[in-house]
Amino acid sequence: MKTAVVYFSLNGNTDFAAKKIAERLHAELIPLQPEKAYPDSGFRKFFWGGKSAVMGETPALTGQPFPFDDYQCVILGTPVWAGTFAPPLRTLIRQSAGKWGKKRVAAFICSGGGPGKALDKLKAELGIPAFAASLSLIDPKDRPGEENEKKIAAFCGDIERACS
Numbered sequence: 001m002k003t004a005v006v007y008f009s010l011n012g013n014t015d016f017a018a019k020k021i022a023e024r025l026h027a028e029l030i031p032l033q034p035e036k037a038y039p040d041s042g043f044r045k046f047f048w049g050g051k052s053a054v055m056g057e058t059p060a061l062t063g064q065p066f067p068f069d070d071y072q073c074v075i076l077g078t079p080v081w082a083g084t085f086a087p088p089l090r091t092l093i094r095q096s097a098g099k100w101g102k103k104r105v106a107a108f109i110c111s112g113g114g115p116g117k118a119l120d121k122l123k124a125e126l127g128i129p130a131f132a133a134s135l136s137l138i139d140p141k142d143r144p145g146e147e148n149e150k151k152i153a154a155f156c157g158d159i160e161r162a163c164s
């Protein structure tokens with residue numbers, strides 16, 4: 001099955017994990033980029049990113065819309081922002097609203113302290129009953145470790161089983 005890793009990353013942690021996952025699964029790597037970049041440091045980063053997440057924004061994305069029909073298996077990656085997924089994922093999901101149930105969808109989430117209910121919120125936005133696989137990592141680029149590598153390997157194994 002053709003697989004894509006579609007993700008947003010502001011400070012590189014989700015990007016770090018996305019690249020490892022795509023490499024293991026020979027999947028296409030598709031970063032989402034908002035037209036108007038979020039501030040990536042200091043107070044402004046938390047203020048504007050947090051506000052955007054809390055408001056449930058759908059920021060415009062650069063480039064062509066994700067070619068949804070080209071992939072049978074989609075792995076979504078996002079940081080946790082204010083207890084939920086980052087707004088660029090909402091834009092992506094709404095571009096193919098109502099169709100996600102037809103795909104195998106897996107998700108990984110990077111946070112500073114834990115995922116909270118962010119995976120459930122992502123699932124609700126997608127309108128699917130369950131993920132084919134899910135993974136939660138704590139700042140994998142900034143706090144690398146053997147444990148993360150094991151979790152990534154297990155996640156990829158679950159996806160291989162679900163998407164073959």
Ligand SMILES: Cc1cc2nc3c(=O)[nH]c(=O)nc-3n(C[C@H](O)[C@H](O)[C@H](O)COP(=O)(O)O)c2cc1C
Nearest residue numbers: 009010011012013014049079080082083111112113
């Ligand atoms: C705007 C904003 C809000 C955040 N809110 C949370 C949060 O609610 N819970 C949490 O554990 N981490 C939170 N974080 C930390 C990030 O989820 C975490 O550092 C993540 O690994 C960053 O991923 P990235 O480097 O791919 O952007 C927040 C970070 C930002 C920028």
